[in-house]
Amino acid sequence: MNIAETPPTERRRKALQAIKELGRQRSDHAVLRVRCPKSHTVAAVYKTEEGPVVVCGVGPGGHGSRDREANNRGNDSLDDKFIDTVEATQFEDDELPAGCGCGPRTLSRKKLQAAVAGHEHVVTLT
Template sequence: MDIATTSPTERRKLALAAVKELGPNRTEKAALKVRCPAGHTIAAVYPTSEGPVVVSKSGPGGRGNRDRESTGHHGDKLNSEFVDTLEATQFEDDDIPSGCACGPKGLSRTKLQAAFAAQEHVVNLT
């Protein structure tokens, strides 16, 4: 995929399709995981057919295995995911939306690219 000529909407569609190709056990295939100070995994980077793809949780999520799933008034899930290629054009924001039970977090696309290139396995936010 040529990032410079692909629209952000199309790029995210291709990234989502590439992540779905990883199957139901995709968490085992993560090359890089991002954790908040409390240890919640809030994002992961996966090597895919479209290149590195970042998947971040953009909702508050639950605090444990006995919590109820967050559901909006119209039946839509509040704990949704943001999926995009790790690479983007120079005209896009560096911030990647994410969050966990602790609250919203800001992720830097540039820092994730550097961590992925350095083959780090875990990035702990401070």
């Protein structure tokens, strides 16, 4: 995908489709996980055909793999996630909305790109 020529809404649609194509075992394709100081998962970056795609939780949710949302979909639902490519145009904000059980957060695209390039597997926010 040519990021410079793709409108943000189209880019996010393609990123969502790329994540869906990874299937239920998308965790096998994770290259980076972002956690808060209490070890809640805030976001993950996946290797997809569209390039690195970030999936961010956007609010308080479960605190572990066995927690279930009220809708019984568990952690597999993408409905309440912010999904976008890690790369964006120079005219877009560097910050991405995210959150966990501790509350709302923001993530930096540049820091995510550096962590992926540095082959980090887990980043803990401070």
